[in-house]
Amino acid sequence: MPETPVSPAAQAAHSPAGAGLLYLREEELRAAQDLLFFAYRDFTGAADSMLEELGFGRAHHRALHFVGRHPGLAVSDLLGILRITKQSLARVLGLLIAKGLVEQRPGRDDRRQRLLYLTASGRALERQVFERQRERLARAYRDAGPQAVEGFRRVLRGIANEQGRAWLDRAERPGRP
Amino acid sequence: MPETPVSPAAQAAHSPAGAGLLYLREEELRAAQDLLFFAYRDFTGAADSMLEELGFGRAHHRALHFVGRHPGLAVSDLLGILRITKQSLARVLGLLIAKGLVEQRPGRDDRRQRLLYLTASGRALERQVFERQRERLARAYRDAGPQAVEGFRRVLRGIANEQGRAWLDRAERPGRP
DNA sequence: ACGTTCACGTCAACAATCCTGACCCAAAAT
DNA sequence: ATTTTGGGTCAGGATTGTTGACGTGAACGT
Numbered sequence: 209m210p211e212t213p214v215s216p217a218a219q220a221a222h223s224p225a226g227a228g229l230l231y232l233r234e235e236e237l238r239a240a241q242d243l244l245f246f247a248y249r250d251f252t253g254a255a256d257s258m259l260e261e262l263g264f265g266r267a268h269h270r271a272l273h274f275v276g277r278h279p280g281l282a283v284s285d286l287l288g289i290l291r292i293t294k295q296s297l298a299r300v301l302g303l304l305i306a307k308g309l310v311e312q313r314p315g316r317d318d319r320r321q322r323l324l325y326l327t328a329s330g331r332a333l334e335r336q337v338f339e340r341q342r343e344r345l346a347r348a349y350r351d352a353g354p355q356a357v358e359g360f361r362r363v364l365r366g367i368a369n370e371q372g373r374a375w376l377d378r379a380e381r382p383g384r385p
Numbered sequence: 386m387p388e389t390p391v392s393p394a395a396q397a398a399h400s401p402a403g404a405g406l407l408y409l410r411e412e413e414l415r416a417a418q419d420l421l422f423f424a425y426r427d428f429t430g431a432a433d434s435m436l437e438e439l440g441f442g443r444a445h446h447r448a449l450h451f452v453g454r455h456p457g458l459a460v461s462d463l464l465g466i467l468r469i470t471k472q473s474l475a476r477v478l479g480l481l482i483a484k485g486l487v488e489q490r491p492g493r494d495d496r497r498q499r500l501l502y503l504t505a506s507g508r509a510l511e512r513q514v515f516e517r518q519r520e521r522l523a524r525a526y527r528d529a530g531p532q533a534v535e536g537f538r539r540v541l542r543g544i545a546n547e548q549g550r551a552w553l554d555r556a557e558r559p560g561r562p
Numbered sequence: 563a564c565g566t567t568c569a570c571g572t573c574a575a576c577a578a579t580c581c582t583g584a585c586c587c588a589a590a591a592t
Numbered sequence: 593a594t595t596t597t598g599g600g601t602c603a604g605g606a607t608t609g610t611t612g613a614c615g616t617g618a619a620c621g622t
Contacts, residue, residue, distance in 0.1 A: 246549030247541040320569040348543025359536020364424040366525025372423030
């Protein structure tokens with residue numbers, strides 16, 4: 209007998225009287241604001257001192273990170289991910305390129321493009337910065353367990369918009385989203 | 386027969402050959418970087434246009450939010466939450482106070498303190514901004530379901546540091562953390 | 563071939579938000 | 593009485609983001 213597909217919310221609605229929807233209460237949603245703030249604050253903060261020593265800031269890290277995640281990323285795509293103007297990115301990217309961490313190559317299909325790649329030293333640096341964040345993340349994952357991690361991923365994915373999800377998917381399956 | 390307490394990570398380790406630790410692989414951790422970025426980007430972005438119309442920015446929103454979450458918050462505590470200097474906060478808070486959204490009252494136990502409260506209009510505004518973020522969050526929660534939400538909370542809580550967790554706990558049980 | 567559009571780059575000035583250092587007043591602690 | 597602490601102010605500087613304008617050359621459409 210095939211089971212009828214039921215959404216997670218619908219499943220919860222079937223649990224003991226009304227209790228199933230507690231997680232949608234205002235207080236729960238407000239707590240999420242706090243959770244996101246503190247987690248993001250501390251996650252990004254973990255890399256700050258290292259970035260600072262190198263004369264970089266978070267903006268540089270973000271650029272470095274996404275170029276590393278998507279080798280051959282087009283400038284316009286990076287703009288779309290970071291949600292900043294090209295002038296703003298130019299300053300940040302210019303420094304990364306000047307420092308030999310990022311390189312640009314003309315696109316094969318469109319020679320106007322300046323596809324972005326991390327250099328070997330760029331990858332090395334990105335890895336170093338990643339290590340600063342990794343331990344915090346791994347510990348949180350281990351403490352929470354795989355089921356919780358799956359839930360974490362599902363919810364965050366749902367908070368991100370369509371474009372964000374497309375890039376998340378692409379990171380798993382290389383190719384333009 | 387009482388069950389022996391087993392940590393979530395240990396439970397996972399007992400699952401089919403090695404698969405239990407997949408969620409701690411580097412690629413999984415890297416994906417978390419992306420997830421956090423996109424979710425936070427879009428979550429905070431949801432309120433930006435409203436804030437801008439009012440002549441405020443994210444810094445103002447953060448201050449407004451936490452004063453609302455913790456009525457009677459001391460200035461030094463807000464500094465500790467936001468991780469900014471008092472000079473920086475002074476500008477932001479000064480505007481909120483000037484606009485009649487926040488008020489200060491001397492502490493009862495320590496008259497040097499300037500305890501912070503949202504005014505009625507401050508609360509009204511904070512609620513309006515919250516509504517901008519709420520729907521996105523609620524939809525993500527509904528889609529993911531209560532189990533996933535619990536997981537989300539557990540992991541984010543684990544990413545935040547001790548101080549963050551203390552404030553998270555206090556938001557649930559009013560009182561200084 | 564030519565006109566238009568597009569990817570990216572540059573220059574410039576300004577804004578939001580954060581920092582450091584210094585100094586001050588008054589309350590609290592020693 | 594002296595020292596420490598909570599909060600405030602002044603000032604100058606840094607990071608990162610914005611807007612507008614202009615330019616080059618590749619790609620596209622006619």
